Amino acid sequence: MRPARMQSAPARAGALPPAAARARTASGDRENVGVAINICLPPALRPGGRIAVVAPSGPLVADRLAEGVAVLEGHGFEVVVPTARAPHRLFAGTDAERLADLLAAFDDPAVDLIWCARGGWGAQHLLPSLDPVWLRARPRLCVGFSDATALLTFLVDQAGVAAVHGPMVAHDVAREDAAGRLGEVLALLQGGPRWTLEVPETLVAGEVVAPVRGGCLSVLAALAGTPWQPSFRDSIAFFEDVAERPQRKIDRMLTQLIQAGALDGVRAFVFGAMHECGPADELRETILARVESLGVPVGFGAPCGHGPVNRAVPLGLPARLILPASGGGTLGGDAPVVAI
Numbered sequence: 001m002r003p004a005r006m007q008s009a010p011a012r013a014g015a016l017p018p019a020a021a022r023a024r025t026a027s028g029d030r031e032n033v034g035v036a037i038n039i040c041l042p043p044a045l046r047p048g049g050r051i052a053v054v055a056p057s058g059p060l061v062a063d064r065l066a067e068g069v070a071v072l073e074g075h076g077f078e079v080v081v082p083t084a085r086a087p088h089r090l091f092a093g094t095d096a097e098r099l100a101d102l103l104a105a106f107d108d109p110a111v112d113l114i115w116c117a118r119g120g121w122g123a124q125h126l127l128p129s130l131d132p133v134w135l136r137a138r139p140r141l142c143v144g145f146s147d148a149t150a151l152l153t154f155l156v157d158q159a160g161v162a163a164v165h166g167p168m169v170a171h172d173v174a175r176e177d178a179a180g181r182l183g184e185v186l187a188l189l190q191g192g193p194r195w196t197l198e199v200p201e202t203l204v205a206g207e208v209v210a211p212v213r214g215g216c217l218s219v220l221a222a223l224a225g226t227p228w229q230p231s232f233r234d235s236i237a238f239f240e241d242v243a244e245r246p247q248r249k250i251d252r253m254l255t256q257l258i259q260a261g262a263l264d265g266v267r268a269f270v271f272g273a274m275h276e277c278g279p280a281d282e283l284r285e286t287i288l289a290r291v292e293s294l295g296v297p298v299g300f301g302a303p304c305g306h307g308p309v310n311r312a313v314p315l316g317l318p319a320r321l322i323l324p325a326s327g328g329g330t331l332g333g334d335a336p337v338v339a340i
Helices: 018-022 062-074 095-107 125-131 132-136 145-161 173-179 183-191 217-223 246-259 280-294
Strands: 023-027 039-041 049-053 077-080 111-116 139-145 164-165 195-199 202-203 204-214 238-240 270-271 300-301 313-314 319-324 329-333
Touching: 049 062, 049 095, 062 077, 062 173, 062 280, 095 111, 125 145, 125 217, 125 319, 132 139, 132 145, 139 145, 139 183, 145 164, 145 204, 145 217, 145 313, 164 183, 195 300, 202 280, 204 217, 204 270, 204 313, 217 238, 217 246, 270 280, 270 319, 280 300, 300 319, 300 329
Parallel strands: 049 077, 049 111, 111 139, 139 164, 204 238, 238 270, 270 300
Antiparallel strands: 023 039, 164 313, 195 329, 202 300, 204 319, 319 329
C-alpha cells in the first residue's frame, strides 16, 4: 500500500479534535507507579489507526522511510508521510516547511499517533514556534529519540503531554521489528499496562519511584540556558547518546546540566548503553565523577537509544527504578501510558 501524504497547513484555533476527548489527565499518589500529576495521557493507538510520520530534523532517505512504513502497514496501521521535498541544508526542508508538517499532524483529528522519521539536527529550531497550550489541546503520543528529544522534552515539560522515547520509522523500526521487539513498543502505544526495561549495571544502588524525563544527552545539554531548558527535579533522569568521548564531551554535557540547575532535585539516573562512547570503564568513571555527589541511585547500560537495541521508555510518567548493589536492575511502570 502506498502511504498517504499529509496536507501541510498552519495550525488553526477552534474546537478540540475527537482525539482530545479520548485523552485524560492522570493524577494520584506518587507511589502508584504509572500515575503522574498534571501529565496528559494521549489517546491510544487504535487497531488500524492512523500514524503520521513527521521529519522535524534531518532529511528523509526514501528507501529507509519506505521500509519503516511497510513494517507499520504490515501491522495493520494506516501511515501518512510528510510532503516529498528536496532537503534544505542538513534538514528535511526549511524550518517553516518542517513546522507546517508537524502542526498539520497534530491538528489532524484522524491521526492517532505521531512518529518521528529520524534524528540528525533541527528539531530545536522549531521550539520557539510551538504553543504548549495548543499542543495540549490536541494531545497525541509522539515517538522518537536522538534529535527528537527536543520535541519530546517540549511536549512533556511545556505542554504536559506524555511521550515515548523509542525507535524511529526511517531509522530503526524495521530492525526492531525483524528482531521481534517492535511488538513490545506497539503494545505500549495501544495501552499495554506494563513495561519493563533492564538496567544491567548498578553504579549507585537504590530504589526510586518518580517520573522519567530525558533522552539524548547532547540534545538536552543544548537546551540548557534556553527557555526550554529541561528540569529533572523530582524525576528519574534518563540519558543516552552515541559516539561522545567520556572525559571531554560526556563530562562537559553533564557539567553543563549541573551548572545550569537542570539537575537540581533529581531523584536518580539511568544511562543507556551509550553506544561507541569510549571505553566502558572510562565512561563509568566519568559519570560517577560528575553525579555521584548528588547522592542518588545511578544505573547504567539500559538497552535503549542509539545502538543495536532500542527499547521504548515512556517519558513524563512515573516508573519504579530498582538498582540492587549486585546489579541486574529494572526500570518499569505498571499502568498504561495512553488513555484507554
